[in-house]
Ligand SMILES: Nc1ncnc2c1ncn2[C@@H]1O[C@H](COP(=O)(O)OP(=O)(O)OP(=O)(O)O)[C@@H](O)[C@H]1O
């Protein structure tokens with residue numbers, strides 16, 4: 001089958017300008033990519049706009065990278081329509097995220113035997129603003145002893161919304177006074193109480209399709225210093241475990257663009273936050289890792305479209321539960337089996353073969369871009385749009401330094 005197949009990639013964006021510009025630039029330079037069957041694939045991008053649509057209209061896009069629909073219903077419903085009716089490939093599918101907030105993700109991973117810290121869901125502090133609900137609360141809500149629950153979990157603990165994100169409503173609770181004050185101010189937010197993990201290392205793993213980057217993270221640092229540039233900060237076994245957990249979480253829920261936070265104490269890995277519909281990929285926070293992230297997004301997009309990968313809107317929980325329910329398997333053995341399911345879901349072997357065969361020059365092209373003027377302009381423009389004027393010079397140098405370090409490391413890697 002000869003011929004050229006054109007693909008249009010839609011970007012559904014919020015306020016960000018950095019990664020879309022990078023993605024558009026790299027995609028525009030892809031040229032025609034053969035797929036081994038005689039066909040050649042070309043790629044264009046378009047920023048999607050919000051407008052009325054007929055449910056029967058045909059979309060022009062073949063794949064959408066979504067950064068918006070988690071918060072806004074109109075684009076979300078459009079995504080559902082194009083996923084259901086037109087087989088548009090969506091990173092991430094709104095079907096997988098709408099029902100899967102932190103709470104559901106905790107439940108599923110506990111069922112798989114992962115070491116999610118002890119977590120309790122408590123009823124709303126204030127009844128939600130609805131006549132019938134107030135009546136129901138009055139009539140059916142059981143009184144409960146918040147102090148006793150907290151004492152059972154142990155102080156310090158974390159109180160956080162069941163569906164949180166961006167630290168909204170998160171507090172570290174050290175004693176009974178703080179417990180009551182946090183609960184009283186939770187209002188209509190539905191809260192978890194969670195045992196705190198006294199960790200040695202905080203890791204954040206960003207997964208894009210079949211690839212995962214594990215980064216050391218410092219949640220207490222200012223935004224531009226949270227991701228630390230460190231290598232081998234976990235032993236090989238724990239490092240592999242962190243990667244396996246990230247992939248299993250993502251394959252289980254069919255998430256293809258997600259970050260997973262895990263706290264590591266000794267050799268134990270505790271996942272605490274892994275349902276991020278729009279994971280952080282800002283240049284000003286990822287810095288060193290930014291070129292990797294954009295390259296992975298481009299590669300996964302090309303792989304999905306050129307190989308005709310079909311999106312899965314359903315999950316396959318039973319395959320995982322059949323493993324988790326086997327009494328004879330220990331944690332490690334289960335994790336290995338889940339990881340095999342995850343590799344199969346992401347077609348990991350095919351993905352790496354495809355990249356080696358058809359995208360072999362992309363590493364060098366991304367390196368040239370990251371060391372060239374286009375990338376430097378991106379740094380300058382992003383800093384100017386993000387920080388107050390007096391801080392521009394300092395931050396431009398800061399991000400030039402960190403991304404320059406990536407350029408050095410990547411140059412060494414490619415010439416090795
Ligand atoms: N069980 C825990 N043990 C130790 N620290 C925790 C725990 N839960 C949360 N934290 C701390 O609180 C922070 C925010 O919690 P969490 O990640 O669950 O909320 P979030 O709103 O999703 O935040 P973000 O969107 O920034 O990831 C974590 O980054 C971590 O520093």
Ligand SMILES: [Mg+2]
Nearest residue numbers: 166167261273
């Ligand atoms: Mg978090």
